[in-house]
Amino acid sequence: MTVAAKLTPSPEVLDLWRNAQAVCFDVDSTFCSDESIDEIAAYLGVGDQVAALTAKAMGGAVKFQDALAERLNLMNCSRQQLDSFLKAHPPQYSPGIPELVAKLQQEGKAVFLVSGGFRQVIHPIAEALGIPLSHVYANQLLFKEDGSYAGFDAEEFTSRSGGKAEAVRDIKVKFGYQRIVAVGDGATDMEARQPDAANIFIGYGGVVERLNIAAQADWYVYDIHVLLEALQ
Secondary structure (H helix, E strand, C coil): CCHHHHCCCCHHHHHHHHCCCEEEECCECCCECCCHHHHHHHHHCCHHHHHHHHHHHHCCCCCHHHHHHHHHHHHCCCHHHHHHHHHHCCCCECCCHHHHHHHHHHCCCEEEEEEEEEHHHHHHHHHHCCCCHHHEEEECEEECCCCCEEEECCCCHHHCCCHHHHHHHHHHHHHCCCCEEEEECCHHHHCCECCCCECEEEEECCCCCCHHHHHHCCEEECCHHHHHHCCC
16 A cells, blocks of 8 residues: 555544544654654764664664663763753654644543653653643653663663553553554554554654555654644
8 A cells, every 4th residue: 555545544543533532642753853862862972873773763673672772872871961951952843743732632632642762851841731741651761879871761661662552551551541542653653553552553754754654554644733634
């Protein structure tokens, strides 16, 4: 099936989008227009090396947990460096995201951020748009007492391949939602579409077009406003 065929949702997919109880957004290159781990790496002077590993992870070529550990070890980011980065780099929302979040919340739909990124980066993004921190599923960077890098919390769902489906299952159990839509740009996002997890997966190509993701998505969009207009 061509990408063009995925640009128009089927009646079933459109119905699920309009009647979803919860929407789970990926953050990097979806909810926001940048890839935070790549931006932090560039800030630390190892951008090219880390970006290459990110591309492999998002394309599904390697296990996410392996790529995450390799990237973070290469970056060796301290707490002080991360704080300096965050001060210099405010959130870059993808066009239409603030409006879409407001519309979803207005209709009583829960918004979740399910990301392989870091809580230290994502919590301020969530708070700025009125998304409860209990609705954030992301990785946690760990630091030693002196602020030096000490690894990441391997217990977080999104620290491993298949973790986004686990996060959606947890949302179903913890919050009681049954009709859940996943939105994202990469292979780890698409993994959330499982019989017992997300009902549909909407691929987003507005930042990075991934044809393998488009081919397998239930619906593929290049503009967040398309999703907003479909709710009108």
